[in-house]
Amino acid sequence: MSSNVSFKTDDGGGESSKTTIIGPLNFAKDTTPEPPTSLVNERAVPCMFCSNVYDFHSSDNGSDQYLAHLYLIHRLVVADVKEIACLPSYCYYWKEKFTNESVDKYCSAMLLNQLPDGSTSSKSEKYFLLSDIEPLDYELRQRLRREKLELVLTRHQFERTDRNFYRGCLYCRDYRSETRPEYVSHLYTKHFLLLGKPEHLVFVDELIDIVQEKLNQLLCLFCEKLFKDRPTLKEHMRKKGHKRINPDNHYYDRFFLVNYRLKQKPEYVPIAKRKEESRVFASDSDTDSDWSDWNGEEQTTTCLFCSHAETNIDRLKQHMVEEHKFSFAQTVHNMSFYQRVKVVNFIRRQMHIRKCIACGEQYNDYESLCKHLEEANHFLLDKESSAWDRPEYFFPTYEDDQFLCHLEEVENERDDDISQEEGSVVISESVNATINLDAESLSLESFKL
């Protein structure tokens, strides 16, 4: 990555130099000794590259608009954005970096023959991926997660012992409790309303506000159906055993301490080592060969799930069926070329970071992951969630992933008519793949707007 691409800023970026290195962590700042009651992030977040500012608290998804803007205008995709503990701080940090340094230095780049809006009339458009493959990004994400956990634990400790919590019961008029644990226990023991074990909950005030609001709106907490009046709702919740919050609604995740647990990430593999690793994966002997001189025929391709490699892609696919009960052909049936690219990169990445490709469960090592994949029969893509269908998976996990060079052959097996027009797409600097251009759009659909 030698070319020096820098983005135009709308106004010369004169103001950004004042930003602090990491930006505030942005929990509500409170001058009272009471820890913040909720994870309130700073409202206004400036674009990493230009003077646009987004309101992350706006009702129309300011952060999604921010991410869409990064992609549409600056061609940058942030990987695993949902897992970033404090997105505003993350954005501030990178804005500061990009003020003085080129995007190429920290991002993976990729050339695609299409514009961000999906139109395919142009050639070799450059896109960037910002991910934890970059050591600074990895450190930043870890640090934000740690700091967030510390704040949550402080708040949790406070809520366990604070004796100034005077709040009337949701049901009975006269009951008042001094502490949050007592209050939550009262709801359960007297009214059979189960929010969670008091010691597992955090931001209890806000949780109770939400529960109260739902009940006022005559919504069942568990199935979230709407009822015509309070007695009918009460009867429904009692009869159906719906006196608890919907465990499938991720909106409640932040009230459970367990969700802030620092996930045990696999040890970080520096990029140089990743290259080495992928080199070992790709070819067994000719280590001195230059990347530019390979041709598809002689190259070996490595299995998506183990280190087994074959020069013949069909034999490799056979191996995956026999050893891992995974049929690549079935998995990507009816998928466009770009979707196939995403599926391969997704599986590679999940395997690399030791996460199940079906349920996303994290494992500490390769052996435990494999054990799970076999036992749970999870050598398959989750059809429901399209975890793989995100723009970041346009970018290869391994720089020289030969698997990506064989996707077109698969596509030719499809009998529906496909455009014969060919275009060259450079996936990262070293992987060339010739592709058909009936591309799905890399696009707006990826962002919930």
Ligand SMILES: [Zn+2]
């Ligand atoms: Zn911008």
Ligand SMILES: [Zn+2]
């Ligand atoms: Zn009560």
Ligand SMILES: [Zn+2]
């Ligand atoms: Zn219900």
Ligand SMILES: [Zn+2]
């Ligand atoms: Zn294998």
Ligand SMILES: [Zn+2]
């Ligand atoms: Zn699984």
